[in-house]
Amino acid sequence: MKHTNENVSHLLGLEYLTRLQIEQIIDQARPMKQLFTRTVKKVPLLRGRSVALVFFEPSTRTRTSFELAAKRLSADTLSVAASTSSVQKGESLIDTAKTLEAMKTDFIVLRHAASGAPHLIAREVKCHVVNAGDGQHEHPTQGLLDTFTILEKKKRIEGLKVAILGDVAHSRVARSNLWALSKLGAHVAVCGPETLLPKGLPEIFGPNVTVTSKIDEAIKDADVINVLRIQLERQKENLMPSVREYAEIFGLNSQRLATAKRDCIVLHPGPMNRGVEITSEVADSHQSVILEQVTNGIAVRMSVLYWLTGSPMMTVQKAKTLPSESEQLL
């Protein structure tokens, strides 16, 4: 199949991708995931390339899954953290990026507290820049892995009712989900306290996106519920009464989940505040796909890295015939 990433050298946000490009990355995550069933999960698709993981904000899932994704494609990885790098001596982000480029790094995967930080370095370096979460702006690989997980479970995105619950105003995960799901034709009900809901969402994302502060309205007959983490660290003023009241009014519990469709699935990007935005009963229920999201994160990130190189699209059929890294070396 023809690759459609012409002129797309970086993954900065899902806002900038077409529906077809989003579909291609997601389609290609299927053969990548199939590789996980092998004993030797490593294939030589990115052998000889190097991926710099530059994480200037804490992360468990995104950092480790990008590292595993790169390693399963046989790329070399290197990690740069703010606390142990020359950022502590006042080095600028652009100088850090240019330093990694001078080492002939092929990819810079960046997590940064400032919205637009990946865009800034993408203008300065020739290597591929991948946004691993920038401030309150976007978290494109989370949006892609959430969409891939929904597609795996529901076999379609078009026409589904997806409820996104919580602190939407501070959520880069919500924004990337909104771009992907609205482009792929889902109906998205965004719900949270009024103080945590940004204005103008339907104007930006189209008429399939509705906004409400009534959780029962958002959840009713939903096919999918994506619960967001309450991000107390990003709230500069008191935007909700108390964590206890938030849990009572907006938390997803079993009683509320029962009003969604019987086969509704529950997503959460992690890390979870159990007992706040989601009860343990729901998080650990058979309707929860939270750990499958984690597994899918590796496949989607493998797909993103490979896709950005402009190589021919990987298919399930082709993946079956790929030699593993150890077979290549024999």
Ligand code: CP
């Ligand atoms: N979902 C997510 O971004 O998790 P981490 O902060 O652990 O990477």
